[in-house]
Amino acid sequence: MNNMQGSSLLKYKNYRYLKVSAGMMVLSIVVYLFNEPVGGHPFGGTWLGYTLGVVSTLILLGLMWYGVAKRSITGTPDWSMIAEHEGMAGSHQRPAHGKSSVNKGLRGSGMLQEWLSGHIYLGISLLVLATLHTGFHLGWNVHTLAYVLMMLVIFSGFYGLNAYLNYPRLITLNMGEDTLDDLLLKIAELDELATARALDLSDEVNVLVMESCQETRVGGNLLQQLSGTQRDCPTRFAVQHLMTLGGHYIRDDQRKMLRDLYSLLLRKEKLVLRARTEIMLKARLECWLYLHAPLGIALFSALAAHIISIFFYW
Amino acid sequence: MISCLLIHVTRNSQGLPISKNSVISGEILQIGRGAACKIHLQDHRISLLHATILRSEEGGLYIDAEHNVTLKVDGFITLSADLVPGTLLEVGPYSLIVEPETEHHEITLSLELIHPLPAVMQGHVPVNLAALGWSKRKFGFGMAAIILFLFMLLPLLPAASNALDKWQSGLPVTMTDSWSPGPLSGGHELFASKCSTCHQRAFKSVTDEICTGCHARVSRHLTKADLEVQAFGGMHCTNCHIDHKGREELVLHDSSKCVDCHGNIKDKKTSTELANVNDFNLGHPPFHLTFVSDSGVVHIREDDKARLIEKSGLKYSHQVHLAKDGVSSPQGDTVMQCQDCHKLEESGKHFAPMSMQKSCQQSGCHALDFTDPVTGLAPHGSERAVMNSLREFYGKWLGVSADNLAACKGAVVQDCVNELARKNAAATLFRKDLECGECHEISPVANKDVPWKVTPIRINRDWQPGAIFPHNRHDTMKCTDCHDKVESKVSADISMPGIAKCRECHVGNHPAKGKVASGCDSCHQFHRTAVKPEN
Numbered sequence: 040m041n042n043m044q045g046s047s048l049l050k051y052k053n054y055r056y057l058k059v060s061a062g063m064m065v066l067s068i069v070v071y072l073f074n075e076p077v078g079g080h081p082f083g084g085t086w087l088g089y090t091l092g093v094v095s096t097l098i099l100l101g102l103m104w105y106g107v108a109k110r111s112i113t114g115t116p117d118w119s120m121i122a123e124h125e126g127m128a129g130s131h132q133r134p135a136h137g138k139s140s141v142n143k144g145l146r147g148s149g150m151l152q153e154w155l156s157g158h159i160y161l162g163i164s165l166l167v168l169a170t171l172h173t174g175f176h177l178g179w180n181v182h183t184l185a186y187v188l189m190m191l192v193i194f195s196g197f198y199g200l201n202a203y204l205n206y207p208r209l210i211t212l213n214m215g216e217d218t219l220d221d222l223l224l225k226i227a228e229l230d231e232l233a234t235a236r237a238l239d240l241s242d243e244v245n246v247l248v249m250e251s252c253q254e255t256r257v258g259g260n261l262l263q264q265l266s267g268t269q270r271d272c273p274t275r276f277a278v279q280h281l282m283t284l285g286g287h288y289i290r291d292d293q294r295k296m297l298r299d300l301y302s303l304l305l306r307k308e309k310l311v312l313r314a315r316t317e318i319m320l321k322a323r324l325e326c327w328l329y330l331h332a333p334l335g336i337a338l339f340s341a342l343a344a345h346i347i348s349i350f351f352y353w
Numbered sequence: 354m355i356s357c358l359l360i361h362v363t364r365n366s367q368g369l370p371i372s373k374n375s376v377i378s379g380e381i382l383q384i385g386r387g388a389a390c391k392i393h394l395q396d397h398r399i400s401l402l403h404a405t406i407l408r409s410e411e412g413g414l415y416i417d418a419e420h421n422v423t424l425k426v427d428g429f430i431t432l433s434a435d436l437v438p439g440t441l442l443e444v445g446p447y448s449l450i451v452e453p454e455t456e457h458h459e460i461t462l463s464l465e466l467i468h469p470l471p472a473v474m475q476g477h478v479p480v481n482l483a484a485l486g487w488s489k490r491k492f493g494f495g496m497a498a499i500i501l502f503l504f505m506l507l508p509l510l511p512a513a514s515n516a517l518d519k520w521q522s523g524l525p526v527t528m529t530d531s532w533s534p535g536p537l538s539g540g541h542e543l544f545a546s547k548c549s550t551c552h553q554r555a556f557k558s559v560t561d562e563i564c565t566g567c568h569a570r571v572s573r574h575l576t577k578a579d580l581e582v583q584a585f586g587g588m589h590c591t592n593c594h595i596d597h598k599g600r601e602e603l604v605l606h607d608s609s610k611c612v613d614c615h616g617n618i619k620d621k622k623t624s625t626e627l628a629n630v631n632d633f634n635l636g637h638p639p640f641h642l643t644f645v646s647d648s649g650v651v652h653i654r655e656d657d658k659a660r661l662i663e664k665s666g667l668k669y670s671h672q673v674h675l676a677k678d679g680v681s682s683p684q685g686d687t688v689m690q691c692q693d694c695h696k697l698e699e700s701g702k703h704f705a706p707m708s709m710q711k712s713c714q715q716s717g718c719h720a721l722d723f724t725d726p727v728t729g730l731a732p733h734g735s736e737r738a739v740m741n742s743l744r745e746f747y748g749k750w751l752g753v754s755a756d757n758l759a760a761c762k763g764a765v766v767q768d769c770v771n772e773l774a775r776k777n778a779a780a781t782l783f784r785k786d787l788e789c790g791e792c793h794e795i796s797p798v799a800n801k802d803v804p805w806k807v808t809p810i811r812i813n814r815d816w817q818p819g820a821i822f823p824h825n826r827h828d829t830m831k832c833t834d835c836h837d838k839v840e841s842k843v844s845a846d847i848s849m850p851g852i853a854k855c856r857e858c859h860v861g862n863h864p865a866k867g868k869v870a871s872g873c874d875s876c877h878q879f880h881r882t883a884v885k886p887e888n
Contacts, residue, residue: 075609080598083534181504181531219480234397238386242400245386249397253470258480318480325482329489336493337500344505348532351509352552353559 051156060160064167081174091172185341199327206324229307247277267319358458362465382406398445522546538603564590608872632861655851666808669844683717691832701825709733723781743774820876
């Protein structure tokens with residue numbers, strides 16, 4: 040974990056939001072334990088239940104406002120914004136899409152950091168507040184749907200926090216000063232060189248090289264990106280089997296060509312691994328947002344249905 | 354020697370052909386990737402030596418493919434083919450067309466790469482999640498739209514139309530099911546699919562009128578209407594009866610609301626006779642037993658032994674009837690049990706009233722027979738009914754024979770019958786220690802026809818009408834554990850257990866180890882007003 044980023048975000052303003060969040064959680068637990076609701080069974084309809092529900096709703100709306108505020112300030116995913124200003128990852132981390140603006144980002148970074156710190160800690164507090172609001176009464180209804188969606192959003196946020204705290208450092212370690220485009224260009228160059236080298240070698244060698252060039256995959260669908268591997272990678276296979284095919288070469292120039300070819304494929308394999316690792320780390324860094332944000336929108340609608348249903352059939 | 358004009362065809366950006374000629378010659382013309390091949394094709398899909406153009410014995414040219422390579426001639430895979438003008442050869446990704454013969458060259462071949470290598474791998478493969486084309490916004494708003502349709506719009510629709518409401522209530526899954534926060538209590542499940550049965554107006558809570566529309570006979574807590582309004586004026590049914598909590602949860606089992614008033618009821622109502630109650634174990638007054646007499650209802654504390662006397666009008670010894678060796682009966686000595694006379698009603702709360710026939714005459718005991726001058730059997734009824742029965746009996750008896758009639762000694766028959774009946778009644782049935790007098794208190798009265806009066810029986814059936822005691826839920830105990838009647842010789846003895854006996858097993862609202870937590874409603878009902886107990 041990058042201590043710099045952890046300290047600045049999680050310890051923001053001397054744990055201000057941790058204290059607020061912990062205070063709310065402890066208070067609500069204590070009141071819940073000592074409260075004796077009418078009927079003896081706690082549920083959302085008691086005074087404590089309504090209080091916890093109202094507070095949770097206000098917190099949730101505040102947390103959702105973060106998403107809106109973030110877009111209006113930067114138009115970029117939060118992790119890259121923060122990373123940019125905390126020196127966690129190189130400038131190459133900035134996504135190509137979106138309306139990224141360094142100046143706008145700089146202007147809003149302090150506020151965004153505060154928002155994000157509050158977003159994390161207050162989001163965690165909802166785990167307790169919303170659970171106590173339910174009184175542990177769950178069922179097949181819109182009320183439980185809202186609760187389950189909230190839990191999914193919170194736990195996807197946990198993943199996101201973990202990813203945000205760890206992956207940028209790993210990305211930097213993996214890529215150094217290179218970018219993914221650099222790696223892909225280098226791989227393409229090595230393919231070209233290997234192809235030329237292989238033309239004068241045996242058909243078996245050519246088949247290995249051709250498959251390495253044509254069938255080695257970097258990236259792919261969601262699972263392929265997240266796994267960062269390719270089953271039976273042709274480049275790896277070529278590296279492992281190339282030298283075993285060189286036994287019948289008698290001429291020195293052919294042996295030299297084979298060694299050159301091996302060297303090229305070895306370099307290519309390392310580049311491919313780095314490129315796949317880069318894609319994997321970035322996919323793992325970003326994938327949670329494909330759940331966190333949409334589930335947040337779905338949660339908003341379920342919450343609206345939950346509240347309206349409660350007051351409609353008062 | 355084979356002389357060949359080789360035309361290399363490539364295409365420009367517009368797809369138009371560009372030709373480049375070269376002349377090759379040799380005894381044979383080898384086609385392959387190898388540097389030694391005359392037709393040198395630099396492509397991995399071509400073998401080092403792919404095929405060879407040879408001259409046949411007849412002098413014509415033909416092509417001969419190596420093993421394990423693919424050669425197509427006019428679209429058909431083959432190993433060998435004659436080369437005549439117009440022949441189309443496919444050598445790996447290349448096409449070789451045999452052109453018409455020319456003066457200077459024995460054969461003319463045009464060569465074109467028709468299947469170039471595919472684009473490099475990363476050209477079409479997504480390298481980040483954004484390239485997958487997924488939209489967080491579309492995904493989120495799509496889910497939100499589905500949720501709003503299923504869980505907001507659909508449940509709202511029945512409120513707009515009674516016909517729709519009625520129709521949807523018959524569906525296996527109703528449109529409003531998703532709004533129900535929990536299962537309804539037992540009886541209310543009947544209309545669980547029709548929310549509007551109780552929730553009749555949007556954004557308005559369920560009113561008392563809706564409840565009492567069905568529950569019309571629910572009694573108030575207090576008998577005096579003005580006091581009821583004063584005490585519960587601001588409360589509604591739903592303050593205590595919260596539904597959607599499951600089958601058994603509609604009745605409030607929470608003593609806190611009771612204690613709100615009864616904990617300090619002396620201050621709230623100075624004229625009350627009730628004591629303050631906070632908790633069964635820690636703050637409950639001693640039991641009071643309810644006595645009903647002609648002068649009214651009297652409540653006597655459980656420890657006021659001097660006043661705890663029941664005046665039932667019955668002479669009865671539990672000691673005699675519960676003797677271990679049995680009680681004498683026409684069937685011999687019979688060992689009796691409490692349940693022989695005290696039979697629990699189906700409700701399990703009270704005992705059925707005892708009767709002469711079912712309780713006292715169950716083993717042929719206590720037959721009301723008389724003997725003088727002849728034996729007979731009197732009915733169990735009022736004094737007049739007994740006397741009438743005797744008169745009827747003697748009337749018939751006198752008419753049976755002249756000897757019987759002689760018993761009248763010449764008196765008027767009617768007078769004789771009356772006298773025989775009175776005489777017999779005085780001698781047997783209405784004696785203070787026989788027959789009726791064995792159980793009843795009998796006193797003479799100035800009445801010519803029926804000169805005795807039997808004190809009416811008034812056995813208290815409910816000593817604590819303000820409380821409920823389910824005997825059936827205590828059937829693991831012996832009757833005598835609580836009611837020590839075995840040695841009781843007179844019916845005036847009262848053997849009702851005091852509060853200390855209950856506290857041996859029960860505590861109040863707060864659970865204690867080895868005890869049964871008991872709230873107010875364990876024994877008391879809110880909607881049961883303090884009515885005059887039944888006799």
